[in-house]
Amino acid sequence: MAKQITPRSENYSQWYNDIVKKAGLADNSAVRGCMVIKPLGFGIWENMKAQLDTMFKETGHVNAYFPLFIPKSFLSKEAEHVEGFAKECAVITHHRLMNNPNGTGVVVDPSAKLEEELIVRPTSETIIWNTYKDWIQSYRDLPLLINQWANVVRWEMRTRPFLRTTEFLWQEGHTAHATSEEALEESKLIHELYARFAEDYMAMPVIKGAKTANERFAGAVETFTIEALMQDGKALQAGTSHFLGQNFAKAFDVTYADKNNKIEHVWASSWGVSTRLVGGLIMTHSDDEGLVIPPKLAPTQVVIIPIPKPSEEIMKVAEGITEKLLQLGIRVKIDRDDQKRPGFKFAQYEMEGVPIRLGIGKRDLEKNVVEIARRDTKEKKSIDIEGIEKYIKDLLDEIQQNLFSRAKKYRDDHISVAENMDQLTQLLEEKGGFVKALWDGTTETELAVKDKTKATIRCIDDENSLGTGIDVLSGKPASKTVLYAKSY
Amino acid sequence: MAKQITPRSENYSQWYNDIVKKAGLADNSAVRGCMVIKPLGFGIWENMKAQLDTMFKETGHVNAYFPLFIPKSFLSKEAEHVEGFAKECAVITHHRLMNNPNGTGVVVDPSAKLEEELIVRPTSETIIWNTYKDWIQSYRDLPLLINQWANVVRWEMRTRPFLRTTEFLWQEGHTAHATSEEALEESKLIHELYARFAEDYMAMPVIKGAKTANERFAGAVETFTIEALMQDGKALQAGTSHFLGQNFAKAFDVTYADKNNKIEHVWASSWGVSTRLVGGLIMTHSDDEGLVIPPKLAPTQVVIIPIPKPSEEIMKVAEGITEKLLQLGIRVKIDRDDQKRPGFKFAQYEMEGVPIRLGIGKRDLEKNVVEIARRDTKEKKSIDIEGIEKYIKDLLDEIQQNLFSRAKKYRDDHISVAENMDQLTQLLEEKGGFVKALWDGTTETELAVKDKTKATIRCIDDENSLGTGIDVLSGKPASKTVLYAKSY
Numbered sequence: 001m002a003k004q005i006t007p008r009s010e011n012y013s014q015w016y017n018d019i020v021k022k023a024g025l026a027d028n029s030a031v032r033g034c035m036v037i038k039p040l041g042f043g044i045w046e047n048m049k050a051q052l053d054t055m056f057k058e059t060g061h062v063n064a065y066f067p068l069f070i071p072k073s074f075l076s077k078e079a080e081h082v083e084g085f086a087k088e089c090a091v092i093t094h095h096r097l098m099n100n101p102n103g104t105g106v107v108v109d110p111s112a113k114l115e116e117e118l119i120v121r122p123t124s125e126t127i128i129w130n131t132y133k134d135w136i137q138s139y140r141d142l143p144l145l146i147n148q149w150a151n152v153v154r155w156e157m158r159t160r161p162f163l164r165t166t167e168f169l170w171q172e173g174h175t176a177h178a179t180s181e182e183a184l185e186e187s188k189l190i191h192e193l194y195a196r197f198a199e200d201y202m203a204m205p206v207i208k209g210a211k212t213a214n215e216r217f218a219g220a221v222e223t224f225t226i227e228a229l230m231q232d233g234k235a236l237q238a239g240t241s242h243f244l245g246q247n248f249a250k251a252f253d254v255t256y257a258d259k260n261n262k263i264e265h266v267w268a269s270s271w272g273v274s275t276r277l278v279g280g281l282i283m284t285h286s287d288d289e290g291l292v293i294p295p296k297l298a299p300t301q302v303v304i305i306p307i308p309k310p311s312e313e314i315m316k317v318a319e320g321i322t323e324k325l326l327q328l329g330i331r332v333k334i335d336r337d338d339q340k341r342p343g344f345k346f347a348q349y350e351m352e353g354v355p356i357r358l359g360i361g362k363r364d365l366e367k368n369v370v371e372i373a374r375r376d377t378k379e380k381k382s383i384d385i386e387g388i389e390k391y392i393k394d395l396l397d398e399i400q401q402n403l404f405s406r407a408k409k410y411r412d413d414h415i416s417v418a419e420n421m422d423q424l425t426q427l428l429e430e431k432g433g434f435v436k437a438l439w440d441g442t443t444e445t446e447l448a449v450k451d452k453t454k455a456t457i458r459c460i461d462d463e464n465s466l467g468t469g470i471d472v473l474s475g476k477p478a479s480k481t482v483l484y485a486k487s488y
Numbered sequence: 489m490a491k492q493i494t495p496r497s498e499n500y501s502q503w504y505n506d507i508v509k510k511a512g513l514a515d516n517s518a519v520r521g522c523m524v525i526k527p528l529g530f531g532i533w534e535n536m537k538a539q540l541d542t543m544f545k546e547t548g549h550v551n552a553y554f555p556l557f558i559p560k561s562f563l564s565k566e567a568e569h570v571e572g573f574a575k576e577c578a579v580i581t582h583h584r585l586m587n588n589p590n591g592t593g594v595v596v597d598p599s600a601k602l603e604e605e606l607i608v609r610p611t612s613e614t615i616i617w618n619t620y621k622d623w624i625q626s627y628r629d630l631p632l633l634i635n636q637w638a639n640v641v642r643w644e645m646r647t648r649p650f651l652r653t654t655e656f657l658w659q660e661g662h663t664a665h666a667t668s669e670e671a672l673e674e675s676k677l678i679h680e681l682y683a684r685f686a687e688d689y690m691a692m693p694v695i696k697g698a699k700t701a702n703e704r705f706a707g708a709v710e711t712f713t714i715e716a717l718m719q720d721g722k723a724l725q726a727g728t729s730h731f732l733g734q735n736f737a738k739a740f741d742v743t744y745a746d747k748n749n750k751i752e753h754v755w756a757s758s759w760g761v762s763t764r765l766v767g768g769l770i771m772t773h774s775d776d777e778g779l780v781i782p783p784k785l786a787p788t789q790v791v792i793i794p795i796p797k798p799s800e801e802i803m804k805v806a807e808g809i810t811e812k813l814l815q816l817g818i819r820v821k822i823d824r825d826d827q828k829r830p831g832f833k834f835a836q837y838e839m840e841g842v843p844i845r846l847g848i849g850k851r852d853l854e855k856n857v858v859e860i861a862r863r864d865t866k867e868k869k870s871i872d873i874e875g876i877e878k879y880i881k882d883l884l885d886e887i888q889q890n891l892f893s894r895a896k897k898y899r900d901d902h903i904s905v906a907e908n909m910d911q912l913t914q915l916l917e918e919k920g921g922f923v924k925a926l927w928d929g930t931t932e933t934e935l936a937v938k939d940k941t942k943a944t945i946r947c948i949d950d951e952n953s954l955g956t957g958i959d960v961l962s963g964k965p966a967s968k969t970v971l972y973a974k975s976y
Contacts, residue, residue: 029615031557036554038552046551062527062530063534064524064525065524065530067523068608068639072595087584087597089583089584089585090583091580091582091584091600093581094581095576097563097575108560108579108581108605127517155584167555339628
């Protein structure tokens with residue numbers, strides 16, 4: 001188990017694929033573009049899900065579940081939505097297979113054709129707003145703050161595990177409000193919540209901003225995004241929250257009676273993050289030895305390895321430490337395998353990104369110490385067994401903090417400012433990362449820059465404005481500060 | 489909000505539909521046979537899921553995720569599986585919609601036809617065993633103890649919310665083992681786990697037994713079931729665990745090298761419970777006033793209602809109690825609505841099955857008491873505010889216990905023994921419930937009884953054997969004790 005992974009410097013894309021495969025995060029499947037999420041990858045997603053779910057509930061949201069299938073005709077209702085978006089999808093045309101009359105195996109039963117084709121949801125705005133029509137009559141029914149955890153399908157041409165797959169897992173919030181202000185407020189609240197989750201749990205620094213009209217979700221009035229930076233200098237859109245105005249309410253005729261019994265269309269938001277976050281986590285922290293997982297999301301936070309083999313005495317110590325760590329709510333396991341060598345195990349847990357490794361050997365026990373290795377810095381230390389649980393608890397916090405600082409330093413080092421097109425092109429080409437520039441606000445300029453540089457406007461960053469001046473490309477007056485980057 | 493629900497005695501089936509609708513558990517959707525699970529219904533499922541997930545993990549299982557789609561050809565591989573089972577399904581033939589060239593709306597793009605049709609998983613044995621082929625080489629890779637939480641689709645003709653829907657949510661465990669004994673042991677362990685969950689959490693007594701060959705899962709060597717009894721005397725199959733032998737391993741050629749390097753096919757189990765359990769919970773406990781939820785699974789265990797309207801003093805007491813209950817891990821909410829009358833609210837929470845209702849009025853406060861009403865018996869009592877959290881905690885346990893006892897008494901009162909066909913017919917017709925009888929072990933007799941009585945053999949109950957004798961129908965020697973019942 002020597003070097004198994006292509007170094008980042010050699011081929012970043014291959015490095016990513018190697019980590020996904022060798023750490024056991026996901027596998028390709030027999031179905032084009034669909035992945036199998038293996039227990040380690042799924043364990044990370046489960047921890048993300050649990051934390052996000054808690055945060056949604058703390059802010060007043062409840063979960064519900066809507067059908068997997070959407071009648072084809074629903075897609076004609078919000079014209080912009082379907083134009084921009086929902087056409088590459090899985091279409092169900094029949095509901096039965098039959099034995100092949102000409103041989104073995106099964107074929108589609110032609111007599112079981114559906115009257116109206118169904119599509120597998122690429123997102124659920126349409127079916128949900130069709131349902132909300134029955135749920136909302138009066139201002140008393142508002143706000144409706146509903147989230148759904150679900151699988152969705154978008155027929156992608158080029159797929160990569162976690163980052164872009166035909167089927168993926170996500171959550172989608174769909175809220176209904178009496179006023180425009182409230183719906184906008186909701187989409188901003190979730191935008192903040194996503195940023196907090198990314199930074200405090202994934203240890204992944206993000207830039208918060210609004211999307212340009214061209215990059216907005218189809219059917220949205222405003223799209224807010226969190227953008228992270230991967231170690232190859234490319235941006236990753238990590239979560240979006242949309243203010244939908246009354247577009248879907250009008251398409252599905254969802255109205256409410258206000259306090260004066262006046263009938264109004266409802267205002268909406270929607271927002272989602274997906275298993276793509278697992279890809280973001282991998283690419284933010286991992287190194288040439290394998291996966292690195294922030295402690296808060298690690299399925300196993302501490303692994304204890306008896307050296308060289310489990311003896312009764314060593315196991316007793318290992319179990320004592322385990323007991324104490326469990327009491328502190330730390331996810332710990334003992335490696336009880338007695339076939340593999342310690343060196344092999346060390347490399348394996350390094351590959352799998354376990355934040356802390358404890359080695360317990362006979363000579364350690366004579367000194368009442370164990371060897372602690374941290375995954376992020378690869379430092380090793382001998383630590384007294386007495387009080388070790390406190391040491392480990394603090395160390396987990398320190399690792400979490402260190403991963404964030406390290407990622408933030410990298411990210412901050414890769415934000416530049418371009419004052420003209422030459423600078424923009426050169427910075428994107430040579431340095432990568434986010435390049436800040438003034439933009440004249442037109443889609444025309446945005447697309448022209450994309451054409452020249454392959455970079456897109458990741459977001460409008462009003463919080464860190466460059467003031468006013470001229471657009472780097474068009475030379476027209478510009479007052480919007482935007483971040484350009486190449487992206488996933 | 490007077491009587492809104494059809495009484496059970498009048499029309500049991502309508503009573504069920506009324507509860508589902510009026511308690512806000514689920515809604516019909518625009519897609520045939522698919523339901524929308526509303527927040528209350530989904531909250532119950534979430535609690536079931538959390539508990540089952542804990543129990544699976546305690547017994548060494550991990551979660552993973554496999555694709556939604558299955559290539560059509562996979563279904564030809566395990567002949568018995570597809571014959572018995574998997575043909576009524578959603579078939580995906582295309583991957584794109586396009587604007588209708590003849591008018592508005594969208595149509596299927598004929599140029600986007602799939603080379604091989606996909607079906608939406610009705611269950612995942614085939615795709616999972618196709619994956620296990622890559623994961624299993626040696627005895628060191630075994631056992632593989634994997635569970636998946638997922639949605640599945642079976643194209644049902646007659647659907648009822650929760651009990652039978654085209655799309656439903658479930659978990660499916662798929663384990664791989666080195667020996668027949670281990671795989672059989674696993675399927676029995678889960679059988680026990682399901683029974684424990686049903687009784688200890690759902691407060692739903694179940695009978696554990698094996699299915700007859702005719703009622704087995706297609707592709708299984710042995711199917712174990714837990715069978716519950718609904719209040720109309722019909723049985724509900726609430727969970728099944730299958731010993732699959734080497735059938736799927738052979739179909740997908742999954743082998744392993746044992747310690748002597750001998751190549752063997754792997755042994756398998758699979759097991760699942762679904763959102764059908766929510767239907768079982770409703771029908772086991774609810775009454776003519778509405779839903780009754782066992783406290784352990786109730787999304788809200790205690791609701792506090794200020795009477796008549798929230799005053800500052802009353803709210804302070806309500807919040808004080810809430811604080812103490814939350815500290816004990818009790819799920820409590822305060823009804824802060826100041827528009828609806830208390831009587832309306834009482835009826836509403838009765839309908840929604842909240843186990844304990846606290847009313848706090850001005851006169852109560854003068855006496856330092858609050859009024860506690862329990863949903864199961866509808867008893868009301870004045871209880872001192874001092875120490876009320878302990879009282880409520882105990883009462884939740886008592887309600888949980890009472891619901892189980894009540895359901896068990898009903899179930900036990902509806903198990904009869906038939907010594908001949910006349911008795912069997914009469915008991916099934918007049919009394920309902922489970923009727924125990926001796927069976928000669930042939931599918932022929934089983935189907936003949938079904939034909940005459942509409943009852944099926946729910947399970948073989950060897951634990952409570954009637955010994956040996958003659959079959960009630962055929963008169964042939966019989967040594968199997970079975971439970972007949974009409975069922976959902």
